[in-house]
Amino acid sequence: MIRIAVILSVLPFFAFADPVTIRSGEHDTFSRLVISIGPNTGWSVEPNEGGFVLELEGRSDGFDTSQVFERIQRARLNDLRQSAPNALNLLVGVDSEVEAFLWKPGYLVVDIKEGPEPNPIRSSVGFGPLNIVANPPPESLEDYPQIFPNFLTFSPLPTETNDEAPSKNEQAPTDLSATEEALAIGIARAASQGFLEPATVVNEEPEISNEVPELEQIHTQEETDTIVAPGRPGVGISTAMDRDLAQLGIELGRSLDQQCLPADLFQIDAWGDFRGFHEQASSLTEALAGEFGVEPREAQESLARLYLHFGFGAEAKLVLAADPASSQSRIILTELAGIIDDYDGEYPAIRAQEGCNSPGALWAFLLHPTKLEANDRNKLIHDFLALPQPLRSQISPRLARRFLDVGDLDAANQLLNAADSQDANTTHEVQSARALISESANDPEAAVTVLSNEADDNARTTPQSLIRLIELELEQGLIPSEANLLLAGALRQEHRDxxxxxxxxxxxxxxxxxxxxxxVALDLVQSRDDAEAYNIVDQTFAHIVAHAETGTFLEFTFSETPEELSSETENAVSRRLIDLGFFERASTFLIGNANGEEASERRYLLAETALGTGEFDVAIDALLGMTDERARTLRARAFEGLGQHRAALAALSVDQPASSPALQFRAGAWERLTVEEDEILSTFANSVLQPPNETPVATLAERREILTQSRNSRQSVEDLLQRFSLESPEN
Structure with missing residues (x-):
């Protein structure tokens, strides 16, 4: 609102009305009126008592004459009086004459000169009984190139013949074919060298412009004595130099991105003084009004410089856009305006100042930061400190970020501290830059503190700062506050679409x-199908696996299986389900493809789910080609489940413990059982390994020992019968 008020207080305000507008201008030998009558409007100017009368066909809204005599004196034209809604009396001096002509469609020019009384002048547009003169005023020569006849299409002129003359005096018809050929070759050579160019044939009606013409651009009828009719074929003459000069303005703009520009084009500190903005701007008001018919370009540039001095880039662009004129200074001012208010753009002229020994290098660095040598860095900081305080405070956060981009933390701190006004220090841009500096200094706690304070004043924080605050809190293992999450939801609604x-x-x-x-997290992305939404779903389930209680975990994993989970998360969900004994549900998370380590882990999990559901052959197939200890253990369990105890025991390595002493017993691994802590099995294994006594018993002690061994063997068998049930014959 402040910027709008400033613009309205300085720039002229234009109003548009229905009456016919009239502009005026004073010249040495005549006074000129330019009347906007509208296209296809019939008109006439005729003498009457006291001067002349202008009548317009079909206009009934009158004439606006309020500003006519602000630019001309009441000498040749004494007064203007409206006698009818479509008629205007021109009261002129005794010896004055009036000349009127249509400058271009919609604009009638009336010149009041000193001289004899002229004849009535009328337009060619139908105007009832007033339409007497049918020829329109000729158009200016400057509207068309000089056109020569097309000699290539001319036929030889017929020669007069004398029937009474003797036949011997008759001349043969002239053969001009060689001349035509030579002329065509010459014209073609001239055109190829840039000295001739084809004339454009214009058969369509000219486009009507709504712009008000400048008085000095209008050519009177007396300046166009010779008329070349449009639409005739021919050749227009222009030199190669003319064509090159036409590109001079374009080349000027292009050349700016190839050179270091003078320092005075960037002396923003000299474009204003200690006075307030309104006081300085008001002094430019009269200059902005300018002379009639003359664009106040110098005053416009002065106002644009003043705007830039105070950091108003958009307003400066608006002032410069009022006139399409181009110059080196206007190009630089326009680019500076865009950079100051951070508009996206190429800005080639200022971008080319990178590495130059002038203040322009500061603005080039702001566009494209690069690592600087010490001297260049110090000069850039010096040029920044020379800027006026309003502008320095405005760009210091952005410039500090640029130095952070190239890893210069010290320079970023210096520039940010240069925003030493209380108002600048309270801006969100400055505070967010301070948070970035804290991050760069490996002090995330300080960054969180700064951004949290900004979030507490939610009228100042931006979506980007709030997002970064939540990210920093999560990186440090903190849980974002409910207030900040609600603020994120509010900003999301504010910035929807x-x-x-x-x-x-x-x-x-x-x-x-x-x-x-x-x-709640899943609901926030349920209507989206982008990669980031899938990542949110994946992180939700990963967090559920790692942190949720069993009931919550089972509630989410037994609902509809989500799509696009990562293979790592699918494996984690399956692992926890297997540990809880839900083998069938675990297998539903192992259907998709996986790569690398996740693919290997998936084969183990598939084997475990198959073992849990009794599909031992599936488990063995899942482990094909895998020879590590984990695969051997799972394979042994599969063979054991199939009743192939020896194969199960063989699947284990020599130094790998068996799955259970029972497997060793069933596989007949008596040597292994002798070292087991299981007393029953180890005792039985020892008895099995004890060779039979084939020596005849000779003494009573030997018989007593045999009885003891027999009693021990019987006890071992009874213990085994109590531990193992009888197996069917096929096992």
């Missing part, structure tokens, strides 16, 4: 995940 909406939703969803609000 914009790219930042999804970024806010993602940040809020991550915060909801960390706080255990899993369903």
């Amino acid at each position: 914009t790219p930042i909406e999804n970024d806010l939703a993602n940040a809020e969803a991550l915060g909801r995940i960390a706080s255990g609000q899993y369903q």
